[in-house]
Amino acid sequence: MKKTTALLLMSMSTFAYSQSISLQNGDFVKGEFTVRDKNGADLAIVFADKSERWLLQNVVGKKEFVFEAEQTGTADFVIYPSKAEKTEKAEKAETAHYQIQILQQIPVVEQQALPEKYLSPTIQQLAEQLTEQNKTVRLDEFWQKITQQGLPLIEPVENSNQSIVTFLWRGAKQNVWLWGSPSREDHHDRLERLFGSDIWFKSYQLPNDSLVSYGFAPDVPSLPVNQSEQRRAILATLQADPFNPHTYPAKPKYPQDRFSYVSALKLKNTPQSPWLKPQNAPQGKLQTHQFHSQILVNSRRVQIYLPAHFEPNNPDLRLLFLFDGTDYVDKVPTPMILDNLIAQGKIPPTVTVFIDNPTTQARRAELPPNPDFAKMIATELYPWVSQQLGIKIAAKHTALAGSSFGGLATAYIANQYPDIFGNGLILSGSFWWKDPQQSSQFNNAMAHLYASQATKNLHFFISAGIYEQTILNSSRHFKDVLMAKNYPVIYKEYASEHGYFSWQTILPEGLLALFGQ
Helix, strand or coil: EEEEEEEEEECCCCCEEEEEEEEEEEEEEEEEEEECCCCCCCEEEEEECEEEEEEEEEEEEEEEEEEEECCCCEEEEEEEEEECCCCCHHHHCCCCEEEEEEEECHHHHHHHCCCCCCCHHHHHHHHHHHCCCCCCHCCCHHHHHHHHHHHEEEECCCCCEEEEEEEEECCCCCCCCEECCCCCCEEEEEEECCCCCCCCEEEEEEECCCEEEEEEEECCCCCCCCHHHHHHHHHHHCCCCCCCCCEECCCCCCCCHHCEEECCCCCCCCCCHHHHHCCCCCCCEEEEEEEEEECCCCCEEEEECCCCCHHHHHHCCCCEECCCCCHHHHHHHHHHHHHHEEEEECCCCEEEEECCCCCCHHHHCCCCCCCHHHHHHHHHHHHHHHHCCCCCCCCCHHHCCCCCCCHHHCCCCCCCCHCCCCEEEEECCCCCCCCCCCCCCCCCCHHHHHHHCCCCCEEEEHHHECCCHHHHHHHHHHHHHHCCCCCCCEEECCCCCCCCHHHHHHHHHHHHHHHHC
16 A cells, blocks of 8 residues: 655646656545635546546545546646636736645555454454365354354453344355344344355344344245335244244244244343243133124124132222234233232232234224224223123223234324223334324324323323334334323333333333332
8 A cells, every 4th residue: 555645836827737646557546635725626637548537626625535547657636726817917816725645545456355343252253263274174163162052142241231142043045134133223134144154143232131032034035026025025934043942932832843933032131020930820711702893894802811819899900901912812921921910919900801903904904093993992892891791990990002003002092082091001102103194294193193182191101122213213202292291101111122022021010010009
């Protein structure tokens, strides 16, 4: 690499000024052009064959320029004062100063990128050691060591409550995607291949209390579909990490099928909720019903949890309606959570209604603010549950709960029917939602709705995760609006993802916040 400095001092004239530079074809040149004249100047370079290239125009002060030499030979930098005039007055003008500095001149033989620095010290060390001659041996040694200690690879960060976490996959041919990754943008990240080897990896620096589940999707096929459907193709090969003993669910229904579950990241301070484990608590009963709505003209499964020793006339009874009901029975052990909390006297006996979605399409239509769906919940389902069980629960003891679109529905229905539902438990609510009927300025339509109305008698528990950036930002906005309107709000942020693995830990905290005694 060459680094030189050339200094030109010249007076304004009607002519251009030049300075020579010796070039080899392909040289990379970086420099600075300084003009101490308020009228400015242009800079060009003329190569050996007299072809000209303009580098900068109308410069006042200092600007950088870069170019690649197009041929070998002597070239000339040419400076043109921007407002030169062919007059005697111009030639007698005050001295103007122009300066050209060559900061870098790198010939082709030296144009090699610096070695990449990897976040993981282990990956960095391996990258420095690998050669074509020892690659096979080194890789075998690496995988033997790594798989014995288990994955993902976790390396502590000194003087920090964080770790470098490296997710590793062996032997894919085309690509590997990390599903449920702690990426703050897309929830899916593509793994990098190390020097064409059988190592695919992705590293992050994470807080030690992170709540993250993940899976790998190797060799995802490229399909003739739109971008959204191509993203869903990840599910075709999604599977658990074969070298991580921690799974989600903790006890998979089909443990022999690695495609039927994913893996759980366990760091030093990953929260371990005591409510997710059996505690020999008296068990409630789960009833299954088919509920038909005349308003929506559809039917859905509704499961009702009755706490142990259920008494309809118990004045302490609480009532909870939970959206995405099947998932909160199958993916989140909500009945066991309720059993444990009730048995230890942490919350009063709580009847819970798990509301299913008739179809995937119905979920997309019903859970984002939908007046007909809200009316169905308040004027059909609520009275039906009350009649079926012979209960009458006050609004202050009744809550709606949900995650994602279910959290959005919770906020909307509570707003529309505060005399029935006095509490909202919201996990990662989709407050980014924009009402298609409103102006584009209201991206957080729910925050706008609450801001535009008088304060109602509602209480909220709201959570969001740092690995779901859009939801995190919009949840903060909604929380700020509620607090400005003097709503009682308990708001918490977690080092968590957008998914049931984290929601199962946060749900009992929301129940304690709203129903705790």
